Amino acid sequence: MDSQKIVFTGSGGQGLITAAILLGEAAVLHEGLEAVQSQSYGAAARGGSTRSDVIISNRRINIPKAFQPGVLICLTQEAYNTYSSIIRPGGLLITDKRYVKVARKVDARQVELNLYQTVLERVGTPVVFNISVLGALIGMRPMVRKESVLQVLAERFPPSFAKSNTEALELGFELGCVCQDEI
Amino acid sequence: MATTCFVQGNEACSLAAMYAGLDFFAGYPITPSTEIAETLSARLPEAGKKFIQMEDEIASMCAIIGASLTGSKVMTATSGPGFSLMQESLGYAVMAEIPCVIANVQRGGPSTGNPTHVSQGDVNQARWGTHGDHSIVTLTASNHQDVFNMTVEAFNIAETYRTPVILLFDEIVGHMREKLVIPEPGEIELVERLRTSVREGVNYHPYLPREDGRLPMSDFGGVHRYNVTGLYHDMWGFPTDKGELVDGLIHHLVKKIDYAADAIAHHVPYYLDDARTMLISYGSSARSALSVVEQLRRRGERIGLLELQTLWPFPVQLVRDYARDKEYVGVVEMNMGQLINSVKLAVDNPRRVYLINRVDGRLITDKDIKQTLRVIAGQGV
Amino acid sequence: MAVKEYIRERFFPHMWCPGCGHGIVLNGLVRAVEELAINKNELVIVSGIGCSSRISGYVDFHSLHTVHGRALAFATGVKLSKPKLNVIVPMGDGDALSIGGNHFIHAARRNINITALVMNNRTYGMTGGQYSPMSGVGVKATTAPYSTIDNAFDCVELARAAGASFVARTTVYHVNQLSELIKKAIVHDGFSVVEIFSQCPTYFGRKNKQGGAVDMLKIFKEKTVLIGSDKKKDNPALMERGIFVEKELPEYCKAYDEVIARARKA
Numbered sequence: 093m094d095s096q097k098i099v100f101t102g103s104g105g106q107g108l109i110t111a112a113i114l115l116g117e118a119a120v121l122h123e124g125l126e127a128v129q130s131q132s133y134g135a136a137a138r139g140g141s142t143r144s145d146v147i148i149s150n151r152r153i154n155i156p157k158a159f160q161p162g163v164l165i166c167l168t169q170e171a172y173n174t175y176s177s178i179i180r181p182g183g184l185l186i187t188d189k190r191y192v193k194v195a196r197k198v199d200a201r202q203v204e205l206n207l208y209q210t211v212l213e214r215v216g217t218p219v220v221f222n223i224s225v226l227g228a229l230i231g232m233r234p235m236v237r238k239e240s241v242l243q244v245l246a247e248r249f250p251p252s253f254a255k256s257n258t259e260a261l262e263l264g265f266e267l268g269c270v271c272q273d274e275i
Numbered sequence: 276m277a278t279t280c281f282v283q284g285n286e287a288c289s290l291a292a293m294y295a296g297l298d299f300f301a302g303y304p305i306t307p308s309t310e311i312a313e314t315l316s317a318r319l320p321e322a323g324k325k326f327i328q329m330e331d332e333i334a335s336m337c338a339i340i341g342a343s344l345t346g347s348k349v350m351t352a353t354s355g356p357g358f359s360l361m362q363e364s365l366g367y368a369v370m371a372e373i374p375c376v377i378a379n380v381q382r383g384g385p386s387t388g389n390p391t392h393v394s395q396g397d398v399n400q401a402r403w404g405t406h407g408d409h410s411i412v413t414l415t416a417s418n419h420q421d422v423f424n425m426t427v428e429a430f431n432i433a434e435t436y437r438t439p440v441i442l443l444f445d446e447i448v449g450h451m452r453e454k455l456v457i458p459e460p461g462e463i464e465l466v467e468r469l470r471t472s473v474r475e476g477v478n479y480h481p482y483l484p485r486e487d488g489r490l491p492m493s494d495f496g497g498v499h500r501y502n503v504t505g506l507y508h509d510m511w512g513f514p515t516d517k518g519e520l521v522d523g524l525i526h527h528l529v530k531k532i533d534y535a536a537d538a539i540a541h542h543v544p545y546y547l548d549d550a551r552t553m554l555i556s557y558g559s560s561a562r563s564a565l566s567v568v569e570q571l572r573r574r575g576e577r578i579g580l581l582e583l584q585t586l587w588p589f590p591v592q593l594v595r596d597y598a599r600d601k602e603y604v605g606v607v608e609m610n611m612g613q614l615i616n617s618v619k620l621a622v623d624n625p626r627r628v629y630l631i632n633r634v635d636g637r638l639i640t641d642k643d644i645k646q647t648l649r650v651i652a653g654q655g656v
Numbered sequence: 657m658a659v660k661e662y663i664r665e666r667f668f669p670h671m672w673c674p675g676c677g678h679g680i681v682l683n684g685l686v687r688a689v690e691e692l693a694i695n696k697n698e699l700v701i702v703s704g705i706g707c708s709s710r711i712s713g714y715v716d717f718h719s720l721h722t723v724h725g726r727a728l729a730f731a732t733g734v735k736l737s738k739p740k741l742n743v744i745v746p747m748g749d750g751d752a753l754s755i756g757g758n759h760f761i762h763a764a765r766r767n768i769n770i771t772a773l774v775m776n777n778r779t780y781g782m783t784g785g786q787y788s789p790m791s792g793v794g795v796k797a798t799t800a801p802y803s804t805i806d807n808a809f810d811c812v813e814l815a816r817a818a819g820a821s822f823v824a825r826t827t828v829y830h831v832n833q834l835s836e837l838i839k840k841a842i843v844h845d846g847f848s849v850v851e852i853f854s855q856c857p858t859y860f861g862r863k864n865k866q867g868g869a870v871d872m873l874k875i876f877k878e879k880t881v882l883i884g885s886d887k888k889k890d891n892p893a894l895m896e897r898g899i900f901v902e903k904e905l906p907e908y909c910k911a912y913d914e915v916i917a918r919a920r921k922a
Contacts, residue, residue: 298737299733299736299737301732301733317919320912320915320916320918320919320920321919321920321922323916323920325736325737325912327732327736329729329732329762330729330758330759330762331758333726333729334726334729334732334758334759334762335729337722337723337726337729337730337732337733338729338730338732338733338736339733340722340730340733341702341720341729341730341731341732341733341734341735341737342733342734342736342737343733344718344720344734345733345734345737345738345741346737346738347737347738349733349737363723364722364723364726367722367723495700495718495720495734495738495741496697496698496700496718496738496740496741497697498697500696500697500716500717500718500719501718501719502664502667502712502713502719502721503719503720503721504713504721505721505722505723506721511666513666513667513713514713514721
C-alpha cells in the first residue's frame with residue numbers, strides 16, 4: 093500500500109484530533125500498519141483552529157507531517173479557506189454543508205456531505221459528529237476496515253458511548269460508500 | 276506478550292520510565308512536556324509509587340534529588356523555561372552524584388519562545404546549562420521505540436554512573452503519535468543502584484570512589500548516616516577546600532562520564548557502508564534526514580545518515596571514524612548550529628562540515644535538506 | 657543516649673563566629689531529639705545555604721546540605737519518598753523567607769510532615785551582613801548604608817496563613833522553651849514551623865549598635881513575652897513567644913496513601 097496522507101482541519105471541540113487518533117490507532121493496532129498522527133493547535137482548546145495529520149503506510153514513515161495530503165477534511169469555513177490549497181492535485185476534499193460553503197475552484201474531487209444534520213436527526217446528538225466523519229472517510233477511502241475502527245471505539249470509550257458511536261460510524265460509512273459509488 | 280500501542284512520544288517516555296522502575300516523579304506543567312506528568316500522575320499511584328506536582332520547576336528538580344537519596348528511581352520532565360530554572364539543582368545533582376533523569380521536551384526559545392512549535396535549541400544548554408566544570412549525559416531519540424529505549428537507558432546510566440541524565444526530546448517527537456511496542460518485563464535489562472556492602476558500625480565513605488570510579492550508595496533511612504553537600508567535599512561528604520581534594524573531586528566528576536563516552540555512544544547508522552556523503556542528525560530532524568537519504572539512494576546517490584542518540588558526552592571517536600572517508604558532512608538540526616560545533620571539533624576536516632538547519636518552529640523537511648545539499652554541491656537551489 | 661552521640665565530633669570545631677546564636681539552636685535541637693529518643697537512622701536533616709544551614713553537618717543524622725532557599729523542596733522529596741523518616745529543616749531567615757519563600761508557603765499549604773526551624777537573625781551573615789526580608793524598616797546593613805525601607809514579614813502569620821498546622825516562636829535566650837518547642841514541632845503530624853530569634857553580633861549587632869552577644873540576648877529577654885502575658889497589654893511592641901497554631905489537619909503523605917488506594921480501585 094502506498095502511503096495515505098489525511099489532514100483533518102476545523103475548530104477545536106469538533107473532535108477532529110480524536111478522529112485522527114482513532115484512525116491511526118485502528119491502522120496500527122488492528123491492521124498491522126504503520127501510522128503517524130500529529131497535530132497543531134493554538135492556545136484555545138475549544139473554538140481555536142485545529143489541524144491533525146495522519147499518515148498510514150505499510151512501511152516506516154519518516155516525515156510525520158502530511159504535506160500535500162491525498163485527503164483533506166475541512167469542517168469550518170476558515171479551515172477550508174486556509175487549507176484547501178494544500179491538497180494533492182486530484183485528491184479528495186471532504187466538507188460538511190453545515191460548516192462550509194464550497195466556493196473556490198480546487199484541483200480536487202470535492203465531496204460535500206450533509207453529515208452534521210443527518211447525525212443530529214438520526215443519532216440525536218452532535219457529539220458523535222467526528223465519528224461519523226471518520227465513518228464517511230473510510231467509506232470513501234477504505235484505508236482501514238470499519239471493524240477495526242469499531243474495535244478501537246470499544247476499547248477507548250466507556251460502554252455508555254457504544255451505541256451512539258456505532259450508529260454514527262455506520263451512518264457516516266454508508267454515506268461515504270454512496271459517495272464513493274457516485275464516482 | 277509485548278503490548279502494541281499508538282501513543283504520543285511523551286507517553287512513550289512515561290511508559291518507559293514505569294518499565295525502568297520509576298518510583299518518584301516531581302514536575303510542573305509546561306508545554307510541550309506536560310503529557311509526561313499527566314501520564315505518570317495516573318500510572319505511579321496505580322503502582323503504589325509517588326507523583327507530586329511541585330510549586331515550580333526549581334522545586335521539582337530539588338524534590339527528585341531528595342527522593343533519589345532515599346533509594347528511589349526518580350525523574351522530572353519539563354521544557355525550555357523550566358529547564359532553565361532547573362539548572363542550579365541539576366549542578367547539585369552532578370556535584371553530589373545523585374542518580375536522576377530529567378526529560379526536556381524542547382520548544383522554541385529563547386524565553387517563552389513558542390510552546391507548541393518545535394526546536395532543538397537546548398542542545399548546548401543541556402551540556403553547559405549549569406555553572407562550573409562538569410560532564411553530563413544527554414540522550415535523544417527520533418521515534419517512539421527509541422524514545423522508550425533511550426528513556427530506559429537514561430535510568431540505567433543514571434544509576435550506573437550516579438549522574439543526572441538528560442533526555443532531550445523535541446515537540447514533534449513528544450506530541451506525535453505512532454506505534455510503540457512495549458517490551459516484556461526483562462526484555463530490556465534494568466540497572467539497579469550499586470549499594471554499599473559496608474556493614475553497620477563500620478566506617479562508610481560515601482564519596483570515596485572504587486577503583487572503577489563507581490560509588491556504592493547507602494539510602495537515607497539506612498544504617499549509614501552521612502553528609503551530602505553541593506560544596507567541594509571530602510570522602511565523608513564533608514565540605515573541604517583542600518586543593519588536592521578539590522582537584523581529585525573535579526577530575527572524578529568529569530572523567531567518570533568521559534571514560535564512559537564510548538560505552539554509551541548510542542547511534543544508528545543508515546546506509547553508511549558505501550556512503551560518500553554523510554548526514555548527521557538527531558531527534559525529529561533525523562526523520563527528515565533519513566527521508567532524504569532514502570530518496571537520494573533511490574536515485575543512486577551514495578549518501579548515508581548517522582543518527583546520534585547520545586549527544587553528550589559527544590561521541591568524538593564514532594563521528595571521527597564515520598566522517599573519515601566522506602567528501603562532506605551535513606549536520607541537520609533545528610537551531611542556528613549547536614551540535615555542529617562538536618562535529619567540527621571531532622573530524623579531520625572541519626571545513627567540509629555544513630549546517631543544514633531550520634529555525635522557524637516548523638519541522639525541517641526533506642525539501643529543505645535537499646535544497647541545502649544542492650547548494651553545498653554547487654548546483655544552486 | 658547521651659547528647660554527644662547526636663554530634664559529629666569529627667567535623668568540629670564549628671564554623672560559626674564567637675557569640676553567634678546558632679550554636680544554641682544546635683543545642684536545643686540535639687536535646688529535643690535526645691529527649692524524644694528518635695532513632696538516628698530515621699532522622700534526616702535538610703538545609704539550604706547560609707550560616708544556619710551548616711547545622712546539618714554537625715549532627716549525626718542523615719544530612720542533606722542543599723542549595724540556597726530550596727531545602728524544603730528537597731525535604732519534600734525525601735519525606736514523600738520515605739514517609740517514615742523524620743525530616744527537620746533548619747533555615748535562615750533569608751534562606752526560608754526570601755529566596756525560599758515560595759517553597760515555604762507551599763510546604764505549609766501541603767501540610768507535609770516536616771519540621772521547619774527558621775533561625776531568624778535578620779541578616780545575611782554568610783555573605784557579610786546584607787539586609788534580609790526579616791530586617792524590617794530602619795535597619796543598617798552592608799547593603800543598606802542609609803537604613804532599610806523594606807517591611808519585614810511576620811513569619812508566624814505567614815506560616816499560619818499558608819496553612820502550617822503547627823506554628824511557634826521563641827528565642828535562643830529561652831533555651832528550655834526552645835527545645836520544648838522543637839520537640840513539639842517534631843512530634844506534630846503536619847507541617848510545623850518554629851521561628852527562632854538568633855543573634856548575629858558580628859554583623860547585625862555591630863551595624864545596629866546592639867552591642868555584643870550578651871547584650872543581644874538581653875534584648876531577646878526584654879523585648880519578648882509569653883503568649884497571653886499581661887505585659888503585652890502595657891507594651892504592645894513586645895513580641896510574643898509560644899505556640900500560635902496547633903491543629904490537626906490531613907497530613908500530605910497520609911493523604912497520598914488515599915490517592916494510591918483510589919488509583920488501585922479505579
